[in-house]
Amino acid sequence: KAGVTQTPRYLIKTRGQQVTLSCSPISGHRSVSWYQQTPGQGLQFLFEYFSETQRNKGNFPGRFSGRQFSNSRSEMNVSTLELGDSALYLCASNDGGSYGYTFGSGTRLTVV
Amino acid sequence: EDQVTQSPEALRLQEGESSSLNCSYTVSGLRGLFWYRQDPGKGPEFLFTLYSAGEEKEKERLKATLTKKESFLHITAPKPEDSATYLCAVLRTDKLIFGTGTRLQVFP
Numbered sequence: 610k611a612g613v614t615q616t617p618r619y620l621i622k623t624r625g626q627q628v629t630l631s632c633s634p635i636s637g638h639r640s641v642s643w644y645q646q647t648p649g650q651g652l653q654f655l656f657e658y659f660s661e662t663q664r665n666k667g668n669f670p671g672r673f674s675g676r677q678f679s680n681s682r683s684e685m686n687v688s689t690l691e692l693g694d695s696a697l698y699l700c701a702s703n704d705g706g707s708y709g710y711t712f713g714s715g716t717r718l719t720v721v
Numbered sequence: 722e723d724q725v726t727q728s729p730e731a732l733r734l735q736e737g738e739s740s741s742l743n744c745s746y747t748v749s750g751l752r753g754l755f756w757y758r759q760d761p762g763k764g765p766e767f768l769f770t771l772y773s774a775g776e777e778k779e780k781e782r783l784k785a786t787l788t789k790k791e792s793f794l795h796i797t798a799p800k801p802e803d804s805a806t807y808l809c810a811v812l813r814t815d816k817l818i819f820g821t822g823t824r825l826q827v828f829p
Contacts, residue, residue: 613764642816652765652808652819665816699764701817710755710817712764 611636613702613713621719627688630716634681634702641683642710643675646697658683690720723748727809727820734827737798742823744809745791753812754792756785758805759822765808768794799827 614633622628634641643655654667658677677683681702687694697717701710725746734740746754753772757765769778771787778785782803784795794807806824810817 615764644817644819651821652810652817654816654818657816665814667816709767709770711767712757714762714764717762 613700613711615698615700615713615716617716618714619717619719621721622690624690624692624720626690627686628690628718630685630687630698630700630718632683632685632700632702632713634683634700635704635711638702638704638711639681640703641677641681642701642703643683643685644699644701645669646699646715647695652699655685687718692720694718695720723811723813723818725809725811725818725820727807727823729823730821731824732826734796734799734825736800736827736829739795739797739799741796742794742807742809742825743791744794744820746809746811746818747790748811748813748818750813751811752814754787755810755812755817756783756792756794757808757810759808760805768807796825799825801827801829803827 616631640659642657644652646652657665661677672688675685697715699715701712703710728743756768759765769785774789782797786793804827806822808822810819
């Protein structure tokens with residue numbers, strides 16, 4: 610059974626640009642959550658999608674947005690990048706029943 | 722306010738020296754407590770889920786326990802390959818609230 614796939618693995622962007630990250634969940638999982646991990650703040654919840662609907666949102670500015678497609682794949686977008694957005698962005702998928710959250714390897718975003 | 726606190730922040734052990742990691746939480750409406758292991762540059766790897774006070778789960782050298790206020794991750798006779806950051810998270814309304822982790826180093 611394939612795990613959670615995140616692409617790309619690494620990304621370097623310039624301040625002011627925008628970026629789109631992708632997450633393919635485990636087959637059959639309909640819930641996808643996104644987290645930001647930084648050395649100072651640890652893992653912080655961004656948002657969660659279930660069956661193409663955003664069910665929950667963390668305390669991040671509106672520059673952070675996401676969506677989920679009918680095949681459960683999810684994308685996260687960050688507009689007008691700031692230096693502080695440099696982080697490891699992690700995606701987790703869940704089957705909605707056993708509460709087991711499986712994480713991908715993450716996308717390392719560096720803003721210069 | 723929901724809060725998850727892990728201690729110690731860092732732990733250095735000799736191979737074979739058993740110890741425990743602590744995760745204390747103040748969360749209303751707890752739906753589960755998770756333990757993850759994270760290696761540098763990788764995503765968290767699921768270890769255990771605990772749902773109610775008194776519950777215990779084991780996997781190889783690891784044993785997780787849960788009370789109403791905290792959870793412990795006991796590591797028995799650790800090996801160098803157990804070196805990693807161990808993360809605790811509580812599940813509340815479909816989001817995981819993470820602690821900042823315990824960085825474990827096991828020396829041969």
